[in-house]
Amino acid sequence: MNIRMFLAMVLVIAFAAAVLAANQTDTLPASGGDIQITPIMHSSVQLEYAGKVIQVDPVAMYDNVELPLLGKFDALKPADLIVITDIHPENLDVAEITKLRKSGASVVMPMAAASEAGTKIPAPTVVMANGDTKTVADVGIEAVPMYNMQHGPKAGELYHPKGRGNGYIITLGGKRLYFMGDTECTPEAKGVKGIDVAFVPMNMPQTMTPGDAAECIKAMQLKIAYPYHYEGQKRDEAFLKALLRGSAVDFRANLR
Secondary structure: OOHHHHHHHHHHHHHHHHHHHHOOOEEEOOOOOOEEEEEEEOOEEEEEEOOEEEEEOOOOEEOOEEOOOOOOOOOOOOEEEEEOOOOOOOOOOHHHHHHHEEEEEEEEEOHHHHHHHHHHOOOOEEEOOOOOEEEEOOEEEEEEEEOOOOOOOEOOEOOOOOOOEEEEEEEEOOEEEEEOOOOOOOHHHHOOOOOOEEEEEOOOOOOOOHHHHHHHHHHHOOOEEEEEOOOOOHHHHHHHHHHOOOOOOEEOOOOO
16 A cells, blocks of 8 residues: 555545534524534535525545545535535535535536536536625625635745635625635635634644634634634644633534
8 A cells, every 4th residue: 555545544534533523513593593504524514594505615535535424424415505615625526516416506616616627517606706795596605815825835836826716704694604715814814804603724734823713713703613624633722722712702513
């Protein structure tokens, strides 16, 4: 077994265990009924509200290895709306989108993801650029820039260039849920206000350290925060909570 295959299998085992931990549903009271929030894995989240199911970055593959349980347990439901943040395999899984998408359901994504998928994701699709605000399937969606300011694989290159991917604010029953995507604590992120729930990435070196995440959580004055986009290191969780000791933020089940 080569080292790449070995590492992939380690990830499979770790992610499968994390799915079991993350497989729970939280309830957020909202106008017109409760919002059901089910963390799935990494960047994947299921929302249910007023009879609609929304899937955010639904994936079942990582590094071309199918993950046991990931995206395949009973909590997942056919989607009335699918929202994609970026082009990476942990965000854009065409097979899983096809599997979960109801007939006629829209897929919202940035242009880079639409170009990557091509005809594999047929209409109806909605392309959103940073700063766009649209209503899709009667759901209000705002596209927020998500990008790196300094982190990259090598000098002069960033993991996530500005303008390629979107974070999203989804409004349901008067509640604003912010899926930050793969981003550092950018000025745009710190400037977002009125958020009821945010999914905050904490995945170094690609996104934020616990200190960066704490900075963004404080700036946004969050009520509820889900750390996500990371492998669930208990040390990082402890650091983040220590940095926010005394704050009123409610930490929920993390997405490793």
